[in-house]
Amino acid sequence: MNTLAPRPVDAVIAAAAEFLGERITRNDALRQQHARGEDTSTPTMPDAVAFVETTEEVSRVLKLCHEHGVAVTPFGAGTSLEGHVNPVRGGISLDLSKMTAILDVSGPDMDCLIEPGVTRNQLNDYLRAEGLFFPVDPGSHCTIGGMCATRASGTNAVRYGTIKENVLALEVVLADGTVINTGSRARKASNGYDLTRLMIGSEGTLGVITKIRLRLHGIPEATSAAVCQFPDLASAVNSVIEVLQMGIPVARIELLDEVQMAACIAFSKLEGYQPVPTLFLEFHGSEAGVQEQAELVEGITAGHGAAGFAWATDAEQRNKLWKARHDGYWAAIASKPGSRGIATDVCVPISRLAEALLGAKEDIVASGFSAPIVGHVGDGNFHTVILLEDDSQATLEAAWELDRKIVHRALALGGTCSGEHGVGLGKREFLEKEHGPEALAVMRSIKVALDPKGILNPGKIFRN
Template sequence: MNTIASRPVDAVIAAAREFLGDRLSTAQAIREQHSRGEDQTPPTLPDAVAFVESTEEVSRLLALCHRHEVPVVAFGAGTSLEGHVNPVRRGISVDLSRMTAVLEVNAEDMDCLIEPGVTRQQLNDYLRDQGMFFPVDPGSVCTIGGMCATRASGTNAVRYGTIRENVLGLEVVLADGRVIQTGGRARKGANGYDLTRLFIGSEGTLGIITKVRLRLHGIPEAMSSAVCQFADLESAVNSVIVTMQSGIPVARIELIDADQMEACIRYSKLEGLRATPTLFLEFHGTPAAVQEQAEAVQAITADYGGDNFRWATDTETRTKLWQARHDAYWAGINLIPGYRGITTDVCVPISKLADAIVGAKQDAIAAGFTTCIVGHVGDGNFHQIILFDPNDPTALDRAWELDRRIVARGLSLGGTCSGEHGVGIGKREFLEAEHGVEALAVMRGIKASLDPKGILNPGKLFRN
């Protein structure tokens, strides 16, 4: 008897090949590409990778997996940082990166309908000639379906909101292959449970998103960017707190600490800047409004010792500046050659931001780690890349322990363990402390109701 051929997953693979053909791959190299994201969790090879191209294919595949109780993990660009796409129980990795159609653009109502494999960059290239853009900018090349699954945020969230506020509706394939529509084109509604928000941030544990209806925004008449540098981290953070408390509608306000700035100067070849705590700012609106906002922020930063306030109004300079910010993760993990990094994702009330960031940096120094801090500080969110030597057998465990201390500090200040990266594997241990036993039981109940066989992205969100 051939026991390998009798595995449930082999039955799924054989049946799926009938409608996917060579887009159902068991090749070693393809499976390795789908074994992990950009995180430090140990990789796990899926049994096969399905490159789907339509809702119908996703539905047929999930119905098969449900029937045979085979795990399914949705895969977009593979840029997640918390182990979301790691198929910890093997099974089928469903790659949605070929579903890249922009299906509708309704310019009058400023919304669009897209497939989940479209990236933010692709969508904005498509929309540019129509005077609109999609503002949610996590700072990496990730798919919008993946952004929905992880409740992504980014540099523009302080003005335009997160992905949650910019999704009007979804098409979702449930665990058993059923297809449902949530939300719609209306900007508000008061009818039934808000299923759209249920699936936003569910990390592929409740269903697989196959279409997304997005809210769009008009390209601002004027944009201006600036860089301001400080002598110390606390002064930079305090200037952000006062800016936000003053109600100035900045579009982006990003913090980079001294170590991260050194990394960015090297990696992105930035000239004329020092390796000191730095704010990257951007203002959107009419020319007069942009000037008024910028002057107000410049006065606040001056009160906290901010100097070297450099303007970037032309497109080329602004693009280079923000590309350096977007490349900060890669710059950070390359600061010390041969080192690797794990990334924290803490968000706290704006008034507690200085306590959280300065305390996190002090914790890292005390633990003997070099760390790079970048933050969407306008909404209280920051990331700390903890660099560790992979040749030191104790380094990764000590780095994770530092991560726990940073998260614990954030929770004690009324914050959250994850502002935008999601839970995945990396943050599971913090959910009970943050939400409580009863709330976690409700979450488990929702999971059991929509996915009774537990096939959708198992091992994520919950520890067991």
């Protein structure tokens, strides 16, 4: 009688069960939860989900998968928007969400050491008593390991930089189970290749991040926030450009078009605002510095026809305002009940922001889609959420065509196809156009050198 030969993944699961026990599972419900993130790509089930709790366990799982040639897809909170966590070749979904220890905080050095499953909110709750905070703020309830893997950004990037600028060092497990450390606690170094920056944004294709040394910042003496509304989108965008070119150190400057603002008013119960193009602003510093910054910005926006500042004067008001901004994606989805969204993500030089953003608006109107615009415009980054009201292939193709138009315009203006969401599955087609075949060949050679069997998050970044 013929019997099927055991699959390599079965050998990995059996061997991993010896040290993970029930934390490696073939449970269908858990496999379905790990089949995709928040994107619209087709879900693909892993053969098993492994819930790891230590660097040693990660190393042992990767060593087994390397030995047997089994794919490994790292998984944090599952909030990715470009298909990063889809296990397109099956294998093991490596869930790091149980690695949530805050291992060390140094007030004098203003840094900390954490595990990858720690979230931004969890870390800042812990740091508050130390008078410190971690500023990178993507908005979603994501893990910091995932933020490192996708080179995340957010509302504070204009003042504090992206995750790249706020990571000092990493502990990383390579494809064969080898554990390396990529840096030190020193604020600068001039030796060897910069492995920390190589791993930041590598989306789990070069190694699995198991510890993160973060740069922290002092909680500012004074914080103020304001909302400023405009008669049209061009006036709002041109205000942003002038504020930035004047060198005013705003902490956050976010733009919502009239469609997004209407959605946020309805979803977050924002009273007293109109559904018109709007800037959300925040200022950090000393009492005198914050007042000076705000007065300068208010003068600039008034010159572009703004209706004036509506101040959020206390922490509760500020938190409500920024929660509304962070809930923008869900507000957009709720504005068309039953719809789902494709989130776009481009970034351009500040001087080309008006062309990129207003051009995107024209493309949206011409397409017939409802697609609210929201952006971290302080660094030239903006998004649309293209709302799909049916599941037909024709609708999906038309939405992707709109996305391509927005991306191609950004590239033509000297920008990038992704300012913060990463590549994953969704942006692969744009990489060669942005970087050129020679640079892409170098990227591929790095991948082959560090992951010769191609087991780490296969199918991501490169199209084949």
